[in-house]
Amino acid sequence: MIYTRIYHASDLQLKNVREDIRNTILSGKNIVFPTETVYGVGASALNLSGIANIYKIKGRPSDNPLIMHIADVKDLDLYTKNHQTYVKKLIKAFWPGPLTLVLEKKDQVPKVITGGLESVGIRFPSSHIAQEIIRIASVPIVAPSANISGKPSATLFEHVYEDFNQKVDIIIDGGKTEVGLESTVLDVTKEVPIILRPGMITKAMIEKVVGEVIISTDILQQDIPKAPGMKYKHYAPKAILEIVSGKEKKVIDYINIQINSLENMKVGVIATNDIIGLFDTPYVFPIGKSTNEEEIAANLFAALRKMDSLNVDYIYSISFEDKKFSEAIMNRLLKAADNNITYL
Ligand code: TXA
Ligand code: MG
16 A cells, blocks of 8 residues: 655645655656646656556556657657658647647557557647646656546546545546546558547547648447557446436436336436536536536536446436547547446
8 A cells, every 4th residue: 555645736846845756757657747738647658667667556457558648849859750741741730739739659658558560659748736746746747647547537626536446546626627528539650640549639620730631430430449548448427327218308308218117226417517407307417508518528527427426226317429629528428437328
């Protein structure tokens, strides 16, 4: 068991805290910290025991590669090579920010990071806390989302405390993460970039900068995974989750009929603020205004984790299709539901 030190963002100014962070990372131990997307559990990209320990404490399969986080664009050339010409444009448009670029790796990048692949995912986060941690350590930091493998990603301090207290040396409490869904993962090793994981940097946004963009078919068909991470059980709440899609009134009626027929069960509902009061159960999570998709995205993982803490037996969620960010939101929600969706 490890004694976990918890620091706040403002503590990063303190000399002894900075030293503790630096020593912890450089000696191959682990730190949980916020980024603008979700919390990450990090280690020095150059320390094999720190990296191995991430896989162990997350319970993560070893062929699922990690993203390397940098705080200076210059580091990109230190670790990757043979860039397509459009890569510069993407960096100019979206870095720092929630876009991970998968590039050909140089030999310096240990294969334990890449799950044996010749490519590596690199991200320059916009979060000032994340940037500061990388600068304090003065090495790139590999960090998968800070959740036990299979659970929803963590967007609140409470989530990471639950999953990693006494398992890592340091947790940085940065409050609620702003974006709430993990970065868009974009394979830029080919002439046409391929979205391996949709995120809040959407296909349309990327197309505006580089022209043609492909969405990996693996995202659409669940069976043949390309981003190694996409093949595993993901974001799963403890209870069965069913997404209900259709006209609003029909969806509300359907869910209420189910709630009333599941008499002795605790049934949870995830829906937008404007309709959340219409369900016949006290176990509800208002996910945001129906007109505010950023808010819905930011609250999705918290909604799933809230349902876990309420110990419900069954969860209904309304569907979030036909929206600007539905690519990313529905990708996570469908995975959380194991594709259990009812169309009315
Ligand atoms: O927003 C984020 O990306 C967060 C924060 C902490 O930065 N990190 C994150 O990491 O979501 P993780 O490990 O939970 O998800 C990384 C995804 C996985 O699906 C992985 O398979 C994919 O990126 N990935 C990483 N390197 C790759 C590579 N070389 N080729 C293909 N996919 C890769
Ligand atoms: Mg993850």
